[in-house]
Amino acid sequence: MTETAIAANLAAARARIDAACARVGRDPEEVELLPVSKTHPQDALRAAHAAGYRRFGESRPQELEAKASGLADLGLGWVFIGHLQSNKARVVAELADEFQALDSLRLAQALDRRLQALGRRLPALVQVNSSGEPTKGGFTPDEVPAAVRDLRALDGLDVRGLMTLAANTDDEDAVRACFTTVTALQxxxxxxxxxxxxxxxMGMSGDFEVAVECGSTCVRLGTTIFGARALSAP
Known part of the structure; x- marks a missing residue:
């Protein structure tokens, strides 16, 4: 995809976010558009950077390492948004500016050890399985309060909020229910x-306007910005 097309997609998505904010009386400045660059080439990130974006979402440790190295001249911020195995915690501890998929105490403890060894404190969001779908990770809504108490005891993590993926359905009411569950937890x-x-x-390419109406402060947009995902990471 060309630099012009990516810039146009970013502008169009931003306009949709702003319109969703207007519908519910929110300040558009409260909502970040996070371009999700996983599987997309480095030139696509350079195009988004040229359009004014500085933070990007990645979900594979090896890909994050490659892009952080290849794009070091841009001074980008990296948000890790995918499931992370404990044995891959090093990459996120060293390179990420935020971790949005904190889905188990075991993972949190592995990250905490790495972060404390580096003298870092990493902003993190607790992943909530708001849909109850077994294919999705995260704590159930009932587990979240106790989990947060345990997670906040770890010095290397700065727990700042919640993350969720809504139900995989075209039923807007079901999607909205996932988001309102998380805002109630907040x-x-x-x-x-x-x-x-x-x-x-909260919110991805198929449901981000509903998420904004429900209180999301960060929408994670991949295909809306960069087009269809590549079959494998570059």
Whole structure:
């Protein structure tokens, strides 16, 4: 995809985010558009950078390493958004600026050890399985409050909010229910911990406008920006 096309896609997506904010009386500045660059070539990221974007979502440790090296001249920020195996924690601990898929205490402990050894503290979002689908990772809504208490005890992680993937369906009511489940959890956590938990990463290419209407502060857009995903990582 050309640089011009990527810039146009970013502008169109931003306009849709802003319109969704207007429908519910939100400030568009509250919502980040995070381009999800996994499987897309480095030239695509350079095009998005030229359009003003500085943070990108990746979900494969090896691909993150390659892009962080190949694009080091741009000073990009990297958000890891996919399932991470504990034995791959090193890459995220060293290179990521944010981790949006904290889905188990075991993984959190592995990350924490790596981060403390590096003297780093990593912003993180707790993944919620709001749809109940077995193919999706994360804590169930009922597990989240206790999990957050355990996760906040780890010095290397700065737990700032929640992330979810909505149900894989065209039923907008079902999708909206997933997002409102997470916003309700956010309110509960704020009450229990005296504030915080400001980040809600909800919404992808097929449902991001609904997510914004439900309170998302970060939408993760891949195909909407870069086109169809490559069959394998470059």
């Amino acid at each position: 309110a509960r956590l704020r009450d229990e911990h005296g504030g915080g938990f400001d980040a809600l990463s």
